[in-house]
Amino acid sequence: xxxxxxxxxxxxxxxxxxxxxxxxxxxxxxxxxxxxxxxxxxxxxxxxxxxxxxxxxxxxxxxxxxxxxxxxxxxxxxxxxxxxxxxxxxxxxxxxxxxxxxxxxxxxxxxxxxxx
Amino acid sequence: xxxxxxxxxxxxxxxxxxxxxxxxxxxxxxxxxxxxxxxxxxxxxxxxxxxxxxxxxxxxxxxxxxxxxxxxxxxxxxxxxxxxxxxxxxxxxxxxxxxxxxxxxxxxxx
Numbered sequence: 268x269x270x271x272x273x274x275x276x277x278x279x280x281x282x283x284x285x286x287x288x289x290x291x292x293x294x295x296x297x298x299x300x301x302x303x304x305x306x307x308x309x310x311x312x313x314x315x316x317x318x319x320x321x322x323x324x325x326x327x328x329x330x331x332x333x334x335x336x337x338x339x340x341x342x343x344x345x346x347x348x349x350x351x352x353x354x355x356x357x358x359x360x361x362x363x364x365x366x367x368x369x370x371x372x373x374x375x376x377x378x379x380x381x382x383x
Numbered sequence: 384x385x386x387x388x389x390x391x392x393x394x395x396x397x398x399x400x401x402x403x404x405x406x407x408x409x410x411x412x413x414x415x416x417x418x419x420x421x422x423x424x425x426x427x428x429x430x431x432x433x434x435x436x437x438x439x440x441x442x443x444x445x446x447x448x449x450x451x452x453x454x455x456x457x458x459x460x461x462x463x464x465x466x467x468x469x470x471x472x473x474x475x476x477x478x479x480x481x482x483x484x485x486x487x488x489x490x491x492x493x
Contacts, residue, residue, distance in 0.1 A: 298479055309385075310425075310470065310483040323480065358424060364479045371415050372479055374424040 269293045271375035273359050279381045285347040288378045291340055292361030299342045300360040300372060301327075301334055310358070316342065317364060349382045356380070384409060386473045388484035395461050395491050403456040403487045405471030414447055414454040415472040415481055418465075425470060428456075458489070466491045 272291040280286055292299050300315040314324035314334040324334060331350070336342045346353055356379050362372035386407045393401050405414060413432045417425035431447035431454055442459040458465055468488045472481030 300481075302483075309485045310472075312480065312482065315480060322478075362479050370479065371427050371430045372481060373427060374417075376424050 271359055271361050271373055273357075273375040273378050275378055276376060277379045277381075279383065280349055282350055282382055283348040284382075285345065286349050286353075286380060286382075287346075288344045288357050288359075288380075290342040290344075290359030290361075290375060292342065292359070293373060294340075296361035296363050296373075297339075298362045298364045298372070299336060300362075301342070301344050302358040302360060302374075304356045304358060304377075305354075313344070313357075346380075349380075351382045354381050384475075385482055386471055386484040388469075388471060388487050390487060391485070392488040393490070395489070397463055397491055397493055398460050401458045401461060401489060403458075403469050403471075403489075405454045405456070405473070405484055407452045407473050407475075409452070409473075409475050411447075411449065411452050411454075411473055411475060412477040413474045414445075415474065416445055416454075416456050417470045417472065417483075418467045419470065419486075420467040428469075461489075461491050463491050463493065465489060 274289045298317045301313040303311050313327045316336045319336045333345045356377045358377045359375045360372040389404045415430050416428040419425040433449045445456045447454045468486040470483050470486045472483045
């Protein structure tokens with residue numbers, strides 16, 4: 268049963284602490300996305316990678332957020348320092364992209380972050 | 384660039400039908416529909432590619448009007464399990480970079 272795996276599932280941290288979220292995409296998928304979901308903003312695209320190369324991180328606050336893909340089976344999203352306004356659900360999604368394929372993307376269970 | 388979904392919320396009785404609309408201000412390559420239940424991840428329902436096709440999945444189907452830059456999701460004879468928030472995700476370049484609407488909350492009562 269192929270699925271996107273995210274850790275941690277839940278995290279409560281104090282303001283100013285570093286938070287790292289990890290994602291294992293579906294095996295064979297070459298595109299990885301980070302989305303953030305809040306009641307006010309809905310699902311926002313933060314960053315995405317194709318074949319491990321960052322393609323777009325324009326949705327990410329650059330001063331405190333960073334996203335990397337150290338290898339094909341691991342993507343990370345780091346917040347340093349964290350702030351209460353970062354409290355949200357962070358979803359990782361993966362897909363297989365090749366030109367004109369019309370393939371969709373599949374979401375992980377999400378990392379529920381609360382910054383107090 | 385974010386697509387506009389309507390209505391924002393719908394309340395139905397089991398067995399009734401519903402239509403959820405998704406409208407974009409930019410040309411569309413594809414539209415992806417997802418359903419999300421409370422506390423869970425969005426789950427993929429179907430994808431519509433440019434060309435105006437219609438797709439079906441059990442009693443859930445969707446259409447795509449490329450000219451109007453719109454897609455509609457049709458839920459027929461709704462079941463309790465259909466409850467949740469429905470999102471459309473639009474892809475404008477064929478690059479899988481999906482921009483999501485604000486969602487339509489569907490409540491099905493017995």
